[in-house]
Amino acid sequence: MKASDSKIRIEFEDEGVGLSENDRDAVFDRFSQIDSSNTRKEGGTGLGMNISKTIIDAHDGILDYETGQDSGATFFVELKRISEHNMEVRQ
Numbered sequence: 001m002k003a004s005d006s007k008i009r010i011e012f013e014d015e016g017v018g019l020s021e022n023d024r025d026a027v028f029d030r031f032s033q034i035d036s037s038n039t040r041k042e043g044g045t046g047l048g049m050n051i052s053k054t055i056i057d058a059h060d061g062i063l064d065y066e067t068g069q070d071s072g073a074t075f076f077v078e079l080k081r082i083s084e085h086n087m088e089v090r091q
Contacts (some may be wrong), residue, residue, distance in 0.1 A: 004081070011076045019072040026052045027065070 002009040019027060030050045050064075056063040060080040068074065 006081055007077045007078050008081050009076055011074055013072060013074050014065075014068075019065060019067050019073045021067065024065075028063075060087045 002011070030047060046087050053063045056077055056079070059079060061077060063075070063077050065073045065075045
């Protein structure tokens with residue numbers, strides 16, 4: 001986790017098949033999987049990254065990734081940092 005005065009960034013590493021810059025749209029599309037073959041090793045519906053991005057976008061944040069060397073990627077979430085001075089108490 002990295003923090004600055006205005007943002008907080010959370011990174012997590014994926015050790016999957018690897019992604020290219022051209023995979024970006026497919027990674028975040030609904031019902032999309034990079035490996036959609038019948039012999040793929042990983043399951044899933046292809047909704048997780050799309051739902052996550054929708055939530056992060058709704059909070060004016062960023063969900064994206066940086067490609068790894070040979071395989072895997074580093075995904076990150078960046079959100080605006082909220083200080084106690086910026087918070088409104090609602091009752």
